[in-house]
Amino acid sequence: MRRFAFAVLALSIAGSLHASEPTDVAKKLAQDAVIVDTHIDAPELALDEWHDLGKRTPEREFDYPRAREGGLDVAWMSIYTSHDADETGKAWTLANNQIDFVTSLATHHSDKFALLLSPKDVDRQREGGRVLLPMGMENGGPIGDDIKNVEFFYNRGIRYITLAHGGNNRISDSSYQRKGKWGGLSPFGEQVVKEMNRLGIIVDVSHLSDEAVRDILKLTDVPVIASHSGMRHFTPNFMRNMDDSLAKEVAAHGGVIQISFGTVFLDADAAKAFDTRRWTLEDMKAAGKSQAEMEAWADQWKKDHPAPVLHTDAVVDQIDHAVKLVGIDHVGIGSDFDGVSGELPVELKSVADFPNLVDGLMKRGYKDADIRKILGGNMLRVWGEIEAKAQRK
Template sequence: MRRIFAFTLLSLCIAGSLHAADATDAARKLAQDAIIVDTHIDAPENLESKWNDLGILVPEREFDYPRAREGGLDVAWMSIYTSAEEDDKGTAWQIANSQIDHVEALVERHPDKFALLRSPQDVDKLRAGNKVLLPLGMENGAPIGDDLSKLKFFFDRGVRYITLAHGGNNRIADSSYQATGKWGGLSPFGEQVVKEMNRLGIIVDVSHISDDAVRDVLRITDVPVIASHSGMRHFTPEFNRNMPDDIAKAVAKEGGVIQLAFGTAFLDRNQARETAERRQTLEKMKQEGKSEAEMDAYSKAFSAAHPAPVMHTDAVLDQIDYAVKLVGIDHVGIGSDFDGVDGELPVELKSVADYPNLVAGLQARGYKEADIRKILGGNLLRVWTEIEKRAEH
C-alpha cells in the first residue's frame, strides 16, 4: 500500500477545500490504495493564462500536487482546451502546443512529483514514489485543422484522447451546445478523424458532441469510446450536453465508459437550463457582432443574477447510481472537470483532495470495494488498454 501523506493543520486550513472530516478512515485508506483516474482537469488552460507552480499548494486552483496526494489521485488527465473562438481565429494550433509545453515544464520542474503518462502499461512503474501521472487529453479537435497528419503529431506529443468538438460546430463534428448542427453528426472529414484515431490508439471522446455525432462515432469506430466528463441527461432533460439513456447504453454496449463530472451544471436541472440559456444568448450576441467586452459583461451579470446552487456529494452519487443501474458497473468512471467550472462544485468535492469524500459516499451506499475501484479508475484503464492493444504500431 502506498504511503499516506500526513499534512499539517496549517496546510489544511490554507487549502480550504480539504474536507477530511467528511471521509471515514476506511474511505481515505481505499482512496490511497486504489488507482484513481480523473479524465478531465483543466489545469493547462489556467497555466496558459497565469503560471502557477502546481508542484506546491495553490489554494486558488483545484488541482495541485499536495492535494492530489492527499486525495489519492494517481492519474490526472490534463485537458488541452481550445475554444470555438480560437478555432475561428486560427490560433488553436498554437494554444494547444503552448498548453502541452506548460504541462511538460511542470514535469521537468518537479520530476520527483509528476510524470507524463503515455500508456496504461506504465501506470504502476511511473507512480512509484508517489508521483502524480499526467496524460494529455485534447478538448476540441480544432488544433488539427483540416490536416489528418496532425493527429500523429499530437499523438507523438502525448495526446491520448481527443474530444471531437467543444462549444461550436467544427470541421469534425456538431456540438451539443448548438441548436442547429452543421453536419447532422460527424462531417466526412470527422469520419476520417475517428478512423485515424482508432489506428493511432487515440481514444475518441464523445463528451460535448451532438447525439447524432455520437451515433456516427459508434457506427464508425472499431474500438470503445469514452465520455471524458459528462452527466446523465435523465437529471437535466433540457441540457443536451449531458448524455441521454439510449446513447449511454450504446456507448456501454461497445465497451466504452462514461466518466461522470462533478460540476453543478451537470447535476442540477435548473442550473443546466440556465447554462444553456447563457450559451444561446452569447451565441446570438456573437452572430450580431457584439464585442468581447459586451459578451463578458453579459456573462458576468448573468452569473451574478443566477448563482450556482449549494449541492452536496449525494448529487454525484445519484448520477453514479443511475448510470450503474442503466449501463452496468463496468462502464462508469469519474471526470471531475476540476478547474473548469469556476468553482461551481458540490460542497464536499471542491478539489482533488476530496476524492475520499466520494469514496465514503459510495461505501455508505453499499458499493463493494472491487466495484469502487472500477469506478475510481479501473474501468477507464481497461478501455484505454484495449484501445492501445488494437492500435496499429
Template sequence: MRLRYAVLGLSLSMAATSASAATDAARKLAQDAIVVDTHIDAPSELLSHWDDLGVSAPTKEFDYPRAREGGLGVAFMSIYTSPEEDAAGTAWQTANTQIDAVEAMVGRHPDKFAILRSPGDVEKLRKGGRVLLTPGMENGAPIGDDLSKLAGFHARGVRYITLAHSANNRIADSSYAQKKKWGGLSPFGEQVVAEMNRLGIMVDVSHISDDAIRDVLRITDVPVIASHSGMRHFTPGFERNISDELALAVAKEGGVVQLVFGTGFVSAKAASDMQAYFAAEAALEEENAKLAAAGKPQKSKDEFEKAWKDAHPVPVVHIDAVLDQIDYAVKLLGVDHVGIGSDFDGVSGNLPVGLRSVADYPNLVEGLQKRGHSDADIRKILGGNLLRVWGEVEKAARR
C-alpha cells in the same frame, strides 16, 4: 471545460474541502486504488496564471500535495482550445504550448510527476508516490484540416481527443450549438475517428451532439469514452449531458462514461440556465448582425452578460448530487462502464460541497461505500474501467 462560467452567473470560489473528514477506510481505499481522473484543466490555467503545481497552489484545484492527499494516480491534463482560437488559426500553437507546460511540470519535479503514455506503465511509474500525467485534448481544433497532425499529437502523448467543444468545428457538431452544421460528424470527422482508432487515441464523445455520438459509434472499431459528462436524466433537455440511450450505446460497445463533478452539469437549475444563456447569446448575436448590416449601433455584449449573471445566481449543491449520478449510471449501464472526470480547474470553482479539489476523492469513496458499493466496484469506478478501455484501444492499434 472552460465555458465562461463567470458569465453564466457561476462565481469563482477556490475554497477547498479537506478529505480529512473522510473515514479511515475511505482514505485507505483511495490511496490503494488507482484513481484516474480524465479531465483536469490545469494546463490552460497555467497559461493564464502560472503556479508551481509541484507544491501547494491554493488558487488552483490541482497540485501535487492535494493530489497525493486524495490518492490521485493518473490525471488527464486537458489540452483545451477555444472556438475563437480555432477561428483565428492559433489552436495548434496553444495546444502545443499547453503540452509543453505539462512536460515542464515533470521536468521540474521528476520525483513527483511522470508522463504516462500507456496504461501498462502505471504500476512502474507511480512508484515513489508520483502522480502520472497524460494529455487529453479538449477540442479537435488543433489538427485543423490536416489528418497527419493526429500522429504528431499522439507522439506528444495525447491519448484522447474530445472531437468538438462549445461550437461546431471541422470534425463534428457541438452539443451547445444552436444550429448544427453537419448533422453529426463531418466527412473529415469520420476520417478523424478512423485515424484515432488506428493510432490508439481514445475517441471522446463529451461535448459533441447526439447525432455526432451516433456517427462515432457507427464508425469506431474500439470502445469510446465520455471524458467528463453528466447523465441527462438529471438535467432534461441538456444535450451536453449524455442521454440514457447514448450512454447505453457507449456501454454496449465496451466504453465508459466518466462522470463530471461541476455544478453546471449535476444541477438541473444550473444546466437549464446554461442552455438558456446559449440561446440568449445566439439571439443577441443575430440581432447585432442585423443592426450592423443596417448601419445601426449594436447592443453591448458586456451589458448583456452582466445582466445575465445578476439574474442567474449559481445554486449550491453537495456531493450527493454526484453520488446520485454515479448510482444511476451504475444501475443503468453496469459498474464496468462508469468512471470519473471531475473538470477540476475548468468550472471556475463551481463544484459540489465535499468535492472542491483533488484532495477530495476520499469523500467520494466514503459516499459510495455508504451507499452500498463494494470496494471492488469502487476501484472500477475510480479508474479500473478507464484503464481497461485505454488498454483495449491501445491493443487494437498495435494489431
C-alpha cells in the same frame, strides 16, 4: 468544460467546508485505489496565470500536494482550445503551448509528476508517489484540416481527443449548438476517427451532438469514452449530458462514461441557466453587441442565477444511475476541476476531496472492488483495449 473567457473565477473554498469527515476506511481506499480523473482543465489556466502546480496552489483545484492528499494517481490534463481559437487560427499554437507546459511540469518536478503515455506504465511510474499526467486534447480544432496532425499530436503525447467543443467544427457537430452543421460527424471527422483508432488515441464523445456519437459508434468497433459528462436523466434537454439510450450504446461498445462534478452537469436548473446564458450571448454576438455589453449582461445573469449549493450525493446519484443503467464496468469519473469556475459540490472542491466521494459511494452501499472500478479501473481497462487494437506501423 470551460465557460466564456470572461467568466469570473469563483475561488474555491479549499475543502474547508466538509459536512462530515470521510471515514478512515474511505481515506485508506482513496489512497490505495488507482484513481483516474479523465478531465482536469489545469494547463490553460496555468498558462494564463502562471502557477507552479508542484506546490500547493489554493486558488486552483489541482496541484501536487492535494492530488496526493486525495489519492489521485492519474490526472488527465486537458489540452483545451476554444472554438473561437480555432476560428481565429490560434488553436494549433495554444495546444502546443499547453503540451509544452505539461511536459515541462513533468520534467521540472520529475520526483512528483510523470507524463503517462500508456496504461501499461501506471504501476511502474506511480512508484514513489508520483502523479501521472496523460494528456487529452479538448477540441479537435488544432488538427486543422490535415489528417497528418493526428499523428503529430500522438507523437506529442496526446492520448484522447474530444472531437469538438463549443462549436460545430471541421470534425463534428457540438452539443452546445442549437443547429448542427454536418448532422453528426463530418466526412473529415470519419477520417479522423479511423486515424485515431489506428494510432490508439481514445475517441472522446463528451461535448458532441447525439448524432455525432451515433455516427462514431457505427464507424468503429473500438470503445469510446465520454471523458467528462453527466447523465441527462437529471438535466432534461441539456444536450451536453449523456442521454440514457446513448449511454447504453457507449457501454455496449465497451466504452466508459466518466461522470463530472460541476454543478451544471448535476442540477436541472443550473443546466438550463447555462444553456440560456450561452445562447443569449451567441444571439447578442450575432446582433453585433460589443464585448463590454456582453460581459455586463453575463455578469448580471450570473448574479441572478447563482450556482446551486450541492453535496457529494449529487455526484453519487449520477454514478448510481449510470451504474444501474449500463453496469458497474462502464462508469468512471472526469471531475472537470479547474474548468467549471469553482461551481462544484461543497465536499468536492479540489483533487484533495476524492475521499469524500469514496465515502459517499460506501454510504450508498458500494463495495471495495466496485469503487475501485469507478475510481479508475474501468478507464484503464478501456484505454488498454483501445491501445491493444491500435495498428501503428
